[in-house]
Amino acid sequence: MTELAFTRTTADRRSPAEREAILADPGFGNYFTDHMVSIVWTKADGWQTPEVLPYGPIPMDPASSVLHYGQEIFEGMKAYRHADGALVAFRPEENARRLNESARRLSLPEIPVELFVAAVRELVEIDADWVPSGADQSLYLRPFMIADESFLGVRAAERARFLVIASPAGPYFTGGVKPVSIWLSETHSRAGRGGTGAAKCGGNYAASLLPQSEAAAHGCQQVLFTDSATDDTIDELGGMNLFLVRADGTLVTPRLNGNILNGITRKSLIQLAKDRGLAVEERDVTVREWRAGVEEGTITEAFACGTAAVITPIRELKTADFTIDFGDAAPGPITLSLREELTGIQFGTREDPHGWIDVLVEA
Ligand SMILES: Cc1ncc(COP(=O)(O)O)c(C=O)c1O
CATH class of the missing domain: 3.30.470.10 (Aminotransferase class 4, branched-chain amino acid transferase, N-terminal domain)
Structure with missing residues (x-):
C-alpha cells in the first residue's frame, strides 16, 4: 500500500x-x-x-x-x-x-x-x-x-x-424541519434486481433526474421509488432512505434488498431507536400498507433520512390516484426526537455512546 x-x-x-x-x-x-x-x-x-x-x-x-x-x-x-x-x-x-x-x-x-x-x-x-x-x-x-x-x-x-x-x-431543504411532500414515481424505476441500486454510482442519480422533475412539477421535493417488479414495495427516495413510524413507536423501514443504498443515517437511526427500546422492522413495506395504516391510524409518522437531509419529516405522499396525508400531525414526535438526538451527537451537544465521532482536527 x-x-x-x-x-x-x-x-x-x-x-x-x-x-x-x-x-x-x-x-x-x-x-x-x-x-x-x-x-x-x-x-x-x-x-x-x-x-x-x-x-x-x-x-x-x-x-x-x-x-x-x-x-x-x-x-x-x-x-x-x-x-x-x-x-x-x-x-x-x-x-x-x-x-x-x-x-x-x-x-x-x-x-x-x-x-x-x-x-x-x-x-x-x-x-x-x-x-x-x-x-x-x-x-x-x-x-x-x-x-x-x-x-x-x-x-x-x-x-x-x-x-x-x-x-x-447549510440545510439541504430550506425552511428548517418543515415537512416535505413526496411524489410516487409510477413510470420510472431507479433500480431492478441485479442492477446497481445498492451502489452509489452517478448513473443511478442521472436516472432519477427525470422522475425528480416530475415530482417537482407536482409540487413535491423528492421522488419515491418502488421495486420495479411489484410497483408497490417501497425502495427509497431519490437521495434518502425512508422510515414509517407505527402508533406504538415501532419503526418500519425497507430491508436492504440489493436495490437500495445502505444508508449510514438509516443504520445509525436503527441503532438509536433500539437503544431506546423501540422495535425496528427491516422488511418489505408497501405503499398499500402505508395508505391503509394512515387511514386506520396505525401509521402515524414518516420521515426521510440521509447525510444531506439528516431527518426530514414527510407530510404527504402524492400519487396520480390518491394522496396519503399526515396533515398537521407532521412532523411527528419520534421523527423530531430522533433528529434531535442524531444531530446532537454530530454537533457534539450530546454524548456519543457508540463512538461514531471521529476527530479530524483537534480543538
Ligand atoms: C439514494 C440514496 N439513498 C439513501 C441515502 C442516505 O445515505 P446516507 O445516510 O449514508 O447519507 C442517500 C444519500 O447519500 C442516497 O443518495
Whole structure:
C-alpha cells in the first residue's frame, strides 16, 4: 500500500472576507473550498502518492473511460465544527467501506479505508477555516472515484482517480424541519434486481433526474421509488432512505434488498431507536400498507433520512390516484426526537455512546 504522506501544493486562498461572505449563506453544493485531494491508481502500480492540490479542473482526455461508460462512484459525508473548535466526521470509515462496495460493483479499484479517511482528514485540515459554525451548517465532503483510462474498449479501466472536494453547506431543504411532500414515481424505476441500486454510482442519480422533475412539477421535493417488479414495495427516495413510524413507536423501514443504498443515517437511526427500546422492522413495506395504516391510524409518522437531509419529516405522499396525508400531525414526535438526538451527537451537544465521532482536527 502507498504511504499515507501527502504532497501539498498550496492554493492562492480566497480572502477571509470572501470566505466569510460565502459562509454566511452557503446554500447546498454551490461553493467549494480552496483545495482538493487527488490520488491516482493504476492496475500496474496500485495507489500512487496522494496529493493535496489547489481546487480546480482536472486533466481529462476526451477518450477517458468515465466519459463513455459511466464508471463513477461517490460518497457524501460531512465535517462538523464542535463548540470547542474540534472538527469531526461522523462514521467516516462507513463511507470508506461503502465506497469500496460501490467500487466492486462498478469494477473500480478498492481504496484502503485508512487512505480514504486520511484523505478526508488532510482536506479538512488544510481548509479548516471553511468548516462553518452556524446552526445546521457543516462542510459537505464529496469523495469520488472515476475511471480515467484513455481507451474506448468496453472493459474495466486500468487507471482511476480518487478525489475529495468540499463544499460548505447549510440545510439541504430550506425552511428548517418543515415537512416535505413526496411524489410516487409510477413510470420510472431507479433500480431492478441485479442492477446497481445498492451502489452509489452517478448513473443511478442521472436516472432519477427525470422522475425528480416530475415530482417537482407536482409540487413535491423528492421522488419515491418502488421495486420495479411489484410497483408497490417501497425502495427509497431519490437521495434518502425512508422510515414509517407505527402508533406504538415501532419503526418500519425497507430491508436492504440489493436495490437500495445502505444508508449510514438509516443504520445509525436503527441503532438509536433500539437503544431506546423501540422495535425496528427491516422488511418489505408497501405503499398499500402505508395508505391503509394512515387511514386506520396505525401509521402515524414518516420521515426521510440521509447525510444531506439528516431527518426530514414527510407530510404527504402524492400519487396520480390518491394522496396519503399526515396533515398537521407532521412532523411527528419520534421523527423530531430522533433528529434531535442524531444531530446532537454530530454537533457534539450530546454524548456519543457508540463512538461514531471521529476527530479530524483537534480543538
Ligand atoms: C439514494 C440514496 N439513498 C439513501 C441515502 C442516505 O445515505 P446516507 O445516510 O449514508 O447519507 C442517500 C444519500 O447519500 C442516497 O443518495
